[in-house]
Amino acid sequence: MSESNPEIGRSIDVGGIRTNYHDLGAGFPLLMIHGSGPGVSGYVNWRTVMNPLAADRRVIIPDMVGFGFTDRPEGQVYNADAWVDQAIGLLDALGIAQADIVGNSFGGALALKLAIRHPTRLRRIVLMGSAGIDFPITEGLEAVWGYEPSPANMRRLLDIFAFDRSLISDDLAQLRYQASIQPGFQESFSAMFPAPRQRWVRALASDEAQIRTIAHEVLLVHGREDRVIPLQSSIRLTSLLPRAQLHVFGRCGHWTQIEQAARFTRLVRDFLSEASADEPLAPVLAEPALA
Numbered sequence: 698m699s700e701s702n703p704e705i706g707r708s709i710d711v712g713g714i715r716t717n718y719h720d721l722g723a724g725f726p727l728l729m730i731h732g733s734g735p736g737v738s739g740y741v742n743w744r745t746v747m748n749p750l751a752a753d754r755r756v757i758i759p760d761m762v763g764f765g766f767t768d769r770p771e772g773q774v775y776n777a778d779a780w781v782d783q784a785i786g787l788l789d790a791l792g793i794a795q796a797d798i799v800g801n802s803f804g805g806a807l808a809l810k811l812a813i814r815h816p817t818r819l820r821r822i823v824l825m826g827s828a829g830i831d832f833p834i835t836e837g838l839e840a841v842w843g844y845e846p847s848p849a850n851m852r853r854l855l856d857i858f859a860f861d862r863s864l865i866s867d868d869l870a871q872l873r874y875q876a877s878i879q880p881g882f883q884e885s886f887s888a889m890f891p892a893p894r895q896r897w898v899r900a901l902a903s904d905e906a907q908i909r910t911i912a913h914e915v916l917l918v919h920g921r922e923d924r925v926i927p928l929q930s931s932i933r934l935t936s937l938l939p940r941a942q943l944h945v946f947g948r949c950g951h952w953t954q955i956e957q958a959a960r961f962t963r964l965v966r967d968f969l970s971e972a973s974a975d976e977p978l979a980p981v982l983a984e985p986a987l988a
Contacts, residue, residue, distance in 0.1 A: 704740040705766050706758070711786040714773075717766035718759040718787065722751030725820075726796040727969065729758045730784065730804030731765075732826075732951075734854070735844040735886050736877030738765030742801060745958040750965065757796070759787055761807075763885040775889045777901055781810050788818060797969050799823040802926055802951065806901035809934075812911045813903055820976050822915045823965055826926045826951050830933055831902040834895045837924035837951070842890035842897065846883055848874045860922040860950035908937045914976070915941040916968045918961065920949030942968075 698719065699705035706719035719740060727750060731742035739758035740747075750756050760767040762783055763775045773779070784807060788796060797820050800808030805827025812819050837857045844850060852870035859865055877883060890897045915938045919931040928945065935943040944964055949956045 702766075703744075704738045706740065709787070709790050711783055711790050714762050714770060714783060714786075715768040716759055716762070716783065716787060718757060719747065720791075721747060721756045721758075722754055724754040725969075725972075726755045726757055726788075726791075726793050728784065728788070728793075728796045728798045729756060730761065730798065730800045730807055731758075732801040733764075733803035733889070734841055734858070735846070735851070736873055736879070736882055738876075740765075741876070743954065746954050746962045746965075749962045753966070754797075754969070757787070757791065757793070759784070761804075763889060769881050769885050773885075775885065777807065777810055780807050781814060784811060785815055785818065794818070795820055797821045797823070797972075799825065799965065800827060801825045801954065802828055803901065805829055806903070809903045809908060809911070812913055813907045816912070819913055821969055821972055822911075822913050823918065823968065824915060824931070824934065825918045825953050825961075826920060826923055827917065827931060827934065828898065828901045828926055829903055830905065830908070830930055830937075831899050832927060832930050832933075834898050835925060835927060838898070838926065839894055841925060842894050843892065844877070844886070846874065846878050850874075851877065857924050858951045859956060860920065860948055860952075861956050864952070864955065905937055908934070909939065911938055913940065914968075914972075916965070917941060917943045918953050918964065919943070919945050920951060920953050920956065921945050921947045922949060923951045925951040 729743050731739045739760050743758050761780050798808045805824040806829040809829040848871055851874040855865045917931045919928050935941045946957045954961050
């Protein structure tokens with residue numbers, strides 16, 4: 698981790714993309730995929746829970762291409778296929794044959810696609826405020842994907858994300874605004890989800906018949922007052938996934954991992970620790986050469 702910027706961790710080549718990631722702890726691996734807010738990075742998304750989760754497992758937190766401090770190759774196409782390939786490529790590069798996964802919002806949609814396309818690479822799945830099915834785009838998600846950089850606009854977004862307004866300050870809004878205007882950040886972000894944006898909800902969605910085939914144990918976590926991804930999305934996913942359970946936090950918005958950090962951590966640790974003999978571990982691949 699960089700002393701000057703904690704968002705910068707290790708670096709590894711993933712299919713020609715120099716990928717920034719954090720690698721903490723030891724034990725069965727847990728891949729954590731961030732959401733799609735402006736200026737987001739894996740560290741910013743998971744900073745409140747990553748160290749407690751790494752107490753008894755290996756936690757891998759990448760910046761998906763187009764986000765954070767992963768390279769943005771010229772001509773890069775930003776879509777679910779590219780992000781899924783990057784996630785699998787990262788596991789391959791790190792010599793990880795199978796992992797648990799936590800996906801936040803956009804990251805949850807990717808976790809579902811990973812489970813459908815590469816089922817043996819995942820053991821247990823946690824979906825937090827997850828996209829992944831088609832739903833009428835919310836005003837909140839429209840505002841997130843349509844963000845135009847300014848301190849005032851970032852403050853409005855933060856107010857949308859959190860139920861607890863005491864978590865939001867002008868200083869935090871200024872900090873996240875500055876993050877969103879680092880070189881290349883807004884250019885890649887604005888290229889991902891241009892208007893009309895309902896099509897990108899649909900592009901991230903998986904076919905419901907395919908979701909029904911996911912045999913993994915799945916924990917869904919959602920804030921009741923989420924204004925970005927509607928609670929009904931997780932309720933619908935719970936009805937589709939054969940081995941699903943849903944935990945709803947009241948008085949909580951889209952920032953479950955921040956507004957309910959301790960409870961979220963306990964919930965996820967307990968769920969992942971329940972993995973049993975019917976979820977066999979895959980063989981470990983060769984260790985990677987780190988950059």
